[in-house]
Amino acid sequence: MRIGLWGTVLLLAAPVAFMLAFFAAPFTAVAVSSLHDPDGGWSLANYVRLITDPYYLKALWTTLTIALWVTVITMLLGYPLAYFMAFRIRNRWLKRLLYIVVVTPLFTSNVVRAFSWIILLGRNGFVNDMLLWLNLVDKPLPMLFNKVSIVIGLSYIMLPFMVLSVAAILQNIDVRLKDAARDLGAGPLTTFLNVTLPLSLPGVISGALMVFTLCVSAYVTPSILSGGREVVMSMLVFQQYATVLNFSFGATLAVALLITAFLLLGTYQVARFGFQQSRKLRGLHAA
Amino acid sequence: MSQDLIRLDNISRRFGTVTALADISLTVRRGEFLALLGPSGCGKTTLLRMIAGFLDPFSGQLSIGGKRMNNVPPDHRPVNTVFQNYALFPHMDVAENIAFGLKRKRLPRAEIRSRVKEALAMVGMEAFATRWPAELSGGQQQRVALARAIVNRPEVLLLDEPLAALDLKLRKRMQIELKRLHERLGMTFILVTHDQEEALTIADRIVVMDHGRIAQIGTGQEIYDTPTNRFVADFIGEANLLPITVGNGGIGCPGLDLPGDMQAAPHGRDSAIMIRPENIRLAGETLPAGWVTGQGKLRQKIFRGVGWRLYVELPGGDEIAIDTKESGAELIEPGGDVRFGWPADRCRVLAQ
Numbered sequence: 001m002r003i004g005l006w007g008t009v010l011l012l013a014a015p016v017a018f019m020l021a022f023f024a025a026p027f028t029a030v031a032v033s034s035l036h037d038p039d040g041g042w043s044l045a046n047y048v049r050l051i052t053d054p055y056y057l058k059a060l061w062t063t064l065t066i067a068l069w070v071t072v073i074t075m076l077l078g079y080p081l082a083y084f085m086a087f088r089i090r091n092r093w094l095k096r097l098l099y100i101v102v103v104t105p106l107f108t109s110n111v112v113r114a115f116s117w118i119i120l121l122g123r124n125g126f127v128n129d130m131l132l133w134l135n136l137v138d139k140p141l142p143m144l145f146n147k148v149s150i151v152i153g154l155s156y157i158m159l160p161f162m163v164l165s166v167a168a169i170l171q172n173i174d175v176r177l178k179d180a181a182r183d184l185g186a187g188p189l190t191t192f193l194n195v196t197l198p199l200s201l202p203g204v205i206s207g208a209l210m211v212f213t214l215c216v217s218a219y220v221t222p223s224i225l226s227g228g229r230e231v232v233m234s235m236l237v238f239q240q241y242a243t244v245l246n247f248s249f250g251a252t253l254a255v256a257l258l259i260t261a262f263l264l265l266g267t268y269q270v271a272r273f274g275f276q277q278s279r280k281l282r283g284l285h286a287a
Numbered sequence: 288m289s290q291d292l293i294r295l296d297n298i299s300r301r302f303g304t305v306t307a308l309a310d311i312s313l314t315v316r317r318g319e320f321l322a323l324l325g326p327s328g329c330g331k332t333t334l335l336r337m338i339a340g341f342l343d344p345f346s347g348q349l350s351i352g353g354k355r356m357n358n359v360p361p362d363h364r365p366v367n368t369v370f371q372n373y374a375l376f377p378h379m380d381v382a383e384n385i386a387f388g389l390k391r392k393r394l395p396r397a398e399i400r401s402r403v404k405e406a407l408a409m410v411g412m413e414a415f416a417t418r419w420p421a422e423l424s425g426g427q428q429q430r431v432a433l434a435r436a437i438v439n440r441p442e443v444l445l446l447d448e449p450l451a452a453l454d455l456k457l458r459k460r461m462q463i464e465l466k467r468l469h470e471r472l473g474m475t476f477i478l479v480t481h482d483q484e485e486a487l488t489i490a491d492r493i494v495v496m497d498h499g500r501i502a503q504i505g506t507g508q509e510i511y512d513t514p515t516n517r518f519v520a521d522f523i524g525e526a527n528l529l530p531i532t533v534g535n536g537g538i539g540c541p542g543l544d545l546p547g548d549m550q551a552a553p554h555g556r557d558s559a560i561m562i563r564p565e566n567i568r569l570a571g572e573t574l575p576a577g578w579v580t581g582q583g584k585l586r587q588k589i590f591r592g593v594g595w596r597l598y599v600e601l602p603g604g605d606e607i608a609i610d611t612k613e614s615g616a617e618l619i620e621p622g623g624d625v626r627f628g629w630p631a632d633r634c635r636v637l638a639q
Contacts, residue, residue, distance in 0.1 A: 179341060180374035182361040184388035184439065194387075198378050 034251035046252035056236070056253070060260060063232040066150055066222070067215035071208050073155045078162030078207065083196075085163070086170035099167075102160050110157060114224035117153045118144060145227030153225045154215050161214065162207040169203025170196070209265070216261050233257045292317040292442060292475050293338065298347035300333060307333040309499040311347070315443070320469050320476045322490035324483060326522070330499040331479045332447060338477065339445050340364045352442055362391075367436035368445040372452070373428045375420040381407070381431050382416040388439040406438035409468070426457050437472060446478040450485065462488050483523050487511070495519050517637045520561045527607045528559040531636065538636065541603030543581040546631050555638040562634040564596070564610040570626040571615070580628035583607065585621050599625045 003011065037043035050056045081102075089095045105113070120126045121144040128140040143149055173196060181191040219234040226232070233253055240250030293315035300308040308330045315321050323331040336342045337349065340361030349356045356364060367388065375384050382403050389399045407413050410430035420428060429449060436444055446465075450458045466489045469476050480486050486493045487507040495502040495510060495518075503510055503519045514520040517528055531538045537550030540560055562579075574580050583599040586606065594612035597619070601607060609627055619625060 174372075174374065176370055176372060176374040177376060179361070180368070180370060180376070181387070182341075183339060183366075183368045183370075184435070185362045185391035186387075187360075187362055190391065195376060 030251045031255055033248045034255045036248045038246075038248070046249050047256070049249070050252055050256055056256075059231045059233055059236055060256065062147070062230060063216055063234070063257065064260065064264070066147060066154065066232065067212050069147075069151045070154045070158055070215045071212045073151065074158045074162040074211050075204060075208060077155070078159055079166055079200075079204065081159075082163045082166035082170055082203075086167050086173075087175070099164075102163050105157070106160055110220040111224065113157065114153055114221045117149060117156070117225060121149050121152065145225070145229050147230055149225040150222045150230060150232075153221045154218060157218075157221060158211040158214060161210045162204075165207035165210060166200060166203040169200050173199050213261060216257060290316055292352060293477075294348070294350045295334075296348040298334075298337065298344045298349060300337065300342065300344050306499050308337070308344070311499075311501060313494060313501065313504070315475060315477065316492075318473050318475055320466070320478070320489060320491045322478045322480055322486035322493045323496060324480055324486040324493050324522075325496035325502075327481060328498075329496040331481075331494075331496050333499075334496070335368075335445050335447055335477065335479045338443070339366055339368050365442040366445055367439050367441040367443075368447060369429075369432045369436050369449045371447045371449065373420075373432040373449075375428055375431055375435070377420055379420075380416070381412065381418050381420070381423075384420065384431060385435045385438050387435065392439075402438055406434040409437065409471075410434045425452055426461070429453065429461065433468070437468070437474070441474070443475045443477060446476060448479055448481070450480075451482075458485070465489055487523075495522060497522075513635065514561065514637065517559060517561070520635075520637055525564055525608065527562050527564065528637070529562075529601070529605055529607065530557070530559050540581075540601075541605070542583050542601035543579055545579055546577050549579065549631050549636075552636040554636050558636050558638050560634055561637050562607075562629055564608040566633040567607070567609045567611070567627050567629050569609070569611050569613050569615055570628050574628040575630075577631055578628040579631055579634060580626070581607075582624060582626045585619050585623050585625050588617075588619065588621060590617075597625065599627070 034046055035042055035044070037045055085095060085098050085102075089098060118125075122128070123140045123142075123144070125144070127143065128137075131137045131141065132139075143152070177195050177199070178191055181195045182188075186194060217234055218232075219238060222230070222232045223235050223238075226235070233256075237250050237253045237257075240246045240253060244250075291314045293313075295311055295313045298308055298311040299306070311330075311334065323334060325331050333342060337344060338351070340356070340359060340363075343358055351365060376387065379387070385403045385406055386399050389402060394402075403416070404413070407416060410433050412427065412430050412434065415423065415427065415431070420431070423431065429452075432449070449465075450461050453461060462485055465476075465478075469489075478486070478490060490507065492504065492506055493510050494504050497518045502522075503515050505513075510519060511523055514523065514526075520526040521528065529540050529543070531540050531554060533539075533554070533556070537545075538552060538554050538558070539545060539550065543560075568574070570580065581601065583601040585597060586600045587598040589596045589598075591610075594610055595617065597609040597611065599607050599609060607627075609625075
């Protein structure tokens, strides 16, 4: 079906209007407010404060490291699960059931789920009890109210996003490509590394982007599981808006977080493009 | 070196309750071009996948080059496959696709490079080394898939309906190219096809399969001229299958006069006389002695370019198709009497 110019405009009108009204406009307002001083004049003072105060830079660093850890962990846990769901489960109904099981946690409240982790991860919680009982440790590990608990709590919440995005791609990989690789002399592992994995990378990447961005902006889970001892950017933003009532500095923190995330994603895209180019050149020489 | 490259002994395989292969025994000779021919669901692809190593037989023995191959995975078999949908790796360019098998053998880079080049030249795709599979037409992808397989110099090349997706003209050309490639390489080729013309055109020997069994094995001419059962007669080319009647003088067929020795031919209760339409002659006044003769009423007459196709109703109600180029044909009108006949050795009495 061909859609004419007016059809295209019509179809795009609603989403574009939505994005303008509820994303671009508020974000512009936030960005503008970050450039104001308390008296309403234009000023870069907020940004100077952010860059010169190690407290804020440390919070930014904490936020990004937590997001990165969660991304890596959901990747390592989610990929095998997605692989299993896509290739090992033959029964259609069992497959659907598994998808439902993966998605169901998303229906429960983050608050409830974060508090459950407090019970599990405490000094006398289930996890430490198990570790002690198995003699893996001789005294309880400090797992609660630090980065570890935040990373665990967020990984648990983010896992479905990674699994779904990887499984969606794996599901569409032609299984005959695996046959072809085996036929050409590749063992199961070589086949995975040379065929399945590279073809599933788009799913891993989109999953990672989703998890990373959601983690950077996550508020509920980090604030409950930090016990106030770790500070991430979203907590500071909330503090500035809700407690300190310094809206323009809150806006600065939010903008800074967004810019940093964009810079990271941009760097990644450039690296990826460079890698593809170099691969293409190698391809030319191989021939 | 033994002449037999692949031996299958009493191979059987089921899928659930469906019997895919039943008691298949077959020898593939070194260097021959063998076609596995049959309608869809006859087990030909299952058999090919079994030789490739993607399926194992439930019972029976499979050996390649004298080595038992049951339960040997595909990557440890001296065979390569050209898949039906080509199965080119979409994330590798043409040269990388072709080099895939050679890299697995850890050959030196220089050798990989020269062999890839050689394989590309063999299929006439030198100019496409750095293209991506998605940029190629179906025919070009087919050539790349072919190059990717033969570059490994396998003992056996398996072709799973490789031409099915191509249009008729290209398919005809590729058939001839495949045959030439086979002659040049001297490799053993096994081709799966449902297209009897394709099998007749390129294969040295044809294995006709039906419901998981081998219906007949032979050269194209053997299978066409002397089919051993009704399925083969009907599947390869066109055939009239006229049910016989059994009397005390031997077999007969309403409307046909059978020579004496043919009446005594071995037969079963539901045997039929098989005669190909192009082997039937229209009779003027007399037909030579020893011919099968018959007559009936013309039901329909169709002009087919090279000649006429006549549908004649026999007195028993059966219909017989006759292809003729004889000049008298256009004079007969529907409803008119047709006399015809054929040399007795052109027809066969076939059991079910």
